[in-house]
Amino acid sequence: MTTKRHVRTHARWCAIQALYAAEVQGIHPAGAVVDGCCLYTGDVLDELESAVSEAVAAWEPLYEQWQQQVEQGDEHAKKPVLADVDMSVHAGVAPLPDYALMLVEGVDENLAAIDERLGAVSSNWSVERMPVADRCILRLAAYEMFCVDETPISVSINEAVDLAKFFGGQNESSQFVNGVLGNIARGIEAGEVLEPPVSAAIAEADATDGAESEAEVDAPEAETPREAAEDEAVAEVESEPEPASEAEEGAAHGE
Numbered sequence: 001m002t003t004k005r006h007v008r009t010h011a012r013w014c015a016i017q018a019l020y021a022a023e024v025q026g027i028h029p030a031g032a033v034v035d036g037c038c039l040y041t042g043d044v045l046d047e048l049e050s051a052v053s054e055a056v057a058a059w060e061p062l063y064e065q066w067q068q069q070v071e072q073g074d075e076h077a078k079k080p081v082l083a084d085v086d087m088s089v090h091a092g093v094a095p096l097p098d099y100a101l102m103l104v105e106g107v108d109e110n111l112a113a114i115d116e117r118l119g120a121v122s123s124n125w126s127v128e129r130m131p132v133a134d135r136c137i138l139r140l141a142a143y144e145m146f147c148v149d150e151t152p153i154s155v156s157i158n159e160a161v162d163l164a165k166f167f168g169g170q171n172e173s174s175q176f177v178n179g180v181l182g183n184i185a186r187g188i189e190a191g192e193v194l195e196p197p198v199s200a201a202i203a204e205a206d207a208t209d210g211a212e213s214e215a216e217v218d219a220p221e222a223e224t225p226r227e228a229a230e231d232e233a234v235a236e237v238e239s240e241p242e243p244a245s246e247a248e249e250g251a252a253h254g255e
Contacts, residue, residue, distance in 0.1 A: 016136055164177040
């Protein structure tokens with residue numbers, strides 16, 4: 001029986017493939033998804049297949065070691081788990097599960113805010129300098145931690161660490177990912193939320209202020225009661241007839 005957690009684990013692996021494909025092609029995450037499918041170029045697909053092959057190669061000796069421990073009666077031996085990654089593609093297109101689509105779209109919509117938070121908690125590493133795989137994993141996990149309330153933060157971190165073990169660009173990737181996400185978790189516990197970066201917020205505020213200023217210029221100023229009364233008095237004076245001259249009065253009396 002397939003559990004919800006297993007389904008979401010698979011979805012995260014699929015989402016990472018989409019995010020990775022977008023990074024390598026130099027496009028926004030949403031640009032790598034069309035009609036619910038992730039679009040791969042040949043080069044990207046080759047790199048992904050290579051990454052999975054390396055992951056399996058790293059997992060096999062761990063599995064053999066676990067079997068030996070079980071045979072020796074070690075009750076505390078932990079079985080290594082390799083998530084089921086569906087690498088089958090047809091004509092460069094792979095369908096994405098609904099949860100994977102939600103994650104990709106969420107990262108895309110909140111990319112600037114996510115990168116700002118990652119940069120703020122990552123010691124000596126700017127987001128741009130991070131290995132591509134690590135950056136994708138951190139973005140996905142950070143979005144899930146901030147925005148997907150039904151998923152416990154600890155689960156998001158553990159899943160990201162597992163992804164880093166197999167897709168990470170360096171041997172220390174899993175430790176690096178765990179450390180950065182630990183800082184993110186502490187921030188969330190302290191009340192931090194995912195907000196647009198300051199530069200974006202300032203630009204939005206400036207745009208709003210500009211629109212309000214234009215509206216103020218175009219709209220006529222309202223008169224005060226005193227100004228209205230003065231204007232009305234002036235209008236009455238201007239509307240009174242001018243006094244008639246003596247010649248006009250004589251003509252009126254037949255003189």
